[in-house]
Amino acid sequence: MPKPRELAVSILTKIEKGSYGNLLLSQYLTPDITQKDRALITELVNGVVQNLLRIDYIISQFSKIHPSKMSPNVRNALRISVYQIFFLDRVPEFAAVNESVNIVKKFSGAKAANFTNAVLRNIIRNKDNISYPDRDKNFEEYLSVYYSFPSWLVKRWVDLFGKSFTESLCISLNERPKLCARVNTLLTTRERLENRFRAEGVLTAPGLFCDEALYILSSPPITTLESFKEGLFIPQDESSIIASLATGVKSGEKILDAAAAPGGKATHMAALMQNKGEIIAWDVHPHRVQLIKENCRRLKVDIVKPEVKDAKVFDENLVDTFDKVIIDAPCSGTGVIRRKPDIKWSKKPEDIISLKSEQEKILNTCSCYVKPNGILVYSTCSIDPEENEKNIEAFLAKNDSFVYDDLRNYVPKELHESLENHCGYLTLYPNLHGTDGFFIARLKKVKPLR
Numbered sequence: 001m002p003k004p005r006e007l008a009v010s011i012l013t014k015i016e017k018g019s020y021g022n023l024l025l026s027q028y029l030t031p032d033i034t035q036k037d038r039a040l041i042t043e044l045v046n047g048v049v050q051n052l053l054r055i056d057y058i059i060s061q062f063s064k065i066h067p068s069k070m071s072p073n074v075r076n077a078l079r080i081s082v083y084q085i086f087f088l089d090r091v092p093e094f095a096a097v098n099e100s101v102n103i104v105k106k107f108s109g110a111k112a113a114n115f116t117n118a119v120l121r122n123i124i125r126n127k128d129n130i131s132y133p134d135r136d137k138n139f140e141e142y143l144s145v146y147y148s149f150p151s152w153l154v155k156r157w158v159d160l161f162g163k164s165f166t167e168s169l170c171i172s173l174n175e176r177p178k179l180c181a182r183v184n185t186l187l188t189t190r191e192r193l194e195n196r197f198r199a200e201g202v203l204t205a206p207g208l209f210c211d212e213a214l215y216i217l218s219s220p221p222i223t224t225l226e227s228f229k230e231g232l233f234i235p236q237d238e239s240s241i242i243a244s245l246a247t248g249v250k251s252g253e254k255i256l257d258a259a260a261a262p263g264g265k266a267t268h269m270a271a272l273m274q275n276k277g278e279i280i281a282w283d284v285h286p287h288r289v290q291l292i293k294e295n296c297r298r299l300k301v302d303i304v305k306p307e308v309k310d311a312k313v314f315d316e317n318l319v320d321t322f323d324k325v326i327i328d329a330p331c332s333g334t335g336v337i338r339r340k341p342d343i344k345w346s347k348k349p350e351d352i353i354s355l356k357s358e359q360e361k362i363l364n365t366c367s368c369y370v371k372p373n374g375i376l377v378y379s380t381c382s383i384d385p386e387e388n389e390k391n392i393e394a395f396l397a398k399n400d401s402f403v404y405d406d407l408r409n410y411v412p413k414e415l416h417e418s419l420e421n422h423c424g425y426l427t428l429y430p431n432l433h434g435t436d437g438f439f440i441a442r443l444k445k446v447k448p449l450r
């Protein structure tokens with residue numbers, strides 16, 4: 001059985017080749033690994049990915065070879081050591097160095113191990129004197145290196161949100177998010193679930209905005225809990241809970257969830273509808289439709305009908321047939337970077353343009369399926385206006401059949417002051433609201449499409 005740090009180096013090397021961190025972690029963290037080691041591996045992998053730019057910046061100051069020119073094992077062994085030295089208090093420096101040197105010796109031989117040892121000793125000697133880009137002279141470069149965000153994204157955010165908001169956004173997107181559980185009100189109440197959690201050794205705190213939300217502060221792996229297996233809750237951030245509340249679904253209605261996997265909002269809407277009515281739940285990827293099915297089975301939801309379907313492809317038969325349509329669109333995910341730090345490095349400026357075009361197509365197609373006087377909710381887990389209000393504004397400019405509908409009747413009152421444009425949309429920011437970054441717009445179809 002490889003040691004935790006060795007596994008972390010292997011996972012980081014695979015992430016560099018294009019695999020998703022979350023998927024690799026769930027694949028590598030097999031049940032035979034102790035909870036303590038699982039926590040360490042997760043910490044090291046997510047910590048390095050999250051702080052990559054700053055870590056490589058530090059290494060490159062003390063190594064003649066730039067990290068990009070090193071072999072992957074050496075590079076990633078150095079990275080996990082630097083992460084432990086600079087970001088974790090509880091690991092003694094000798095442990096952070098020795099284990100990496102041993103990993104490099106095992107995979108790349110004595111010479112590479114000596115190099116690793118020399119670079120790390122040099123870093124430790126100088127660790128209180130690292131010189132970062134000048135904050136006053138080049139603020140954007142400073143933010144990019146110090147908080148480890150790609151320079152194009154920092155520049156984009158400074159242009160959009162200003163300097164101080166961008167800095168607080170970067171800080172909060174680097175925080176470890178709390179896991180939020182949505183109580184499955186089809187099977188239990190919040191009080192009963194709190195009692196179950198207590199009996200299972202799970203420590204919780206109430207949601208910030210929603211009665212159905214409980215933050216899990218400490219817990220055994222949640223999929224091992226009987227309360228999870230019985231379907232009493234589903235991991236779902238409050239921002240996503242608020243998006244399904246924004247639909248205002250009622251028992252007996254016919255709903256389309258056009259981009260539904262893994263089914264967080266679909267199963268929530270089913271609970272809000274007391275499992276009466278019909279929710280058609282599409283996703284373009286068959287393996288993700290399977291996730292909707294599994295969640296419905298576990299949560300005892302009967303009214304969700306999962307289907308593999310591309311929401312961009314127009315279907316004449318569906319025109320004017322749904323009371324409500326929710327488009328929780330595929331997006332850049334800039335609002336959920338704290339949960340998926342690899343988004344920092346996997347997304348490029350051109351992705352925003354191509355995603356925007358995908359979102360426009362889904363919006364144009366699925367809006368046709370809303371009944372007259374019906375509701376369209378559009379949401380993303382992005383904080384980029386191009387994917388959010390710019391899409392909605394462009395859609396409304398072309399479609400006088402739709403108008404903004406007041407979200408005050410649907411979202412928690414603590415959020416009313418954040419509503420914009422006739423209270424028709426809401427952007428949640430981690431640094432302002434404490435939730436994931438999210439955008440939610442509610443539109444009403446006031447006359448048939450021309």
Ligand SMILES: C[S@@+](CC[C@H](N)C(=O)[O-])C[C@H]1O[C@@H](n2cnc3c(N)ncnc32)[C@H](O)[C@@H]1O
Pocket residue numbers: 240258259260261262263264265266282283284285288309310311312328329330331362381
């Ligand atoms: C933000 S996620 C949806 C999350 C989901 N609504 C929930 O609450 O659990 C977006 C989903 O859209 C799916 N998707 C991407 N392009 C699509 C398309 N053209 N048609 C339908 N689904 C699509 C992705 O596979 C992904 O599962």
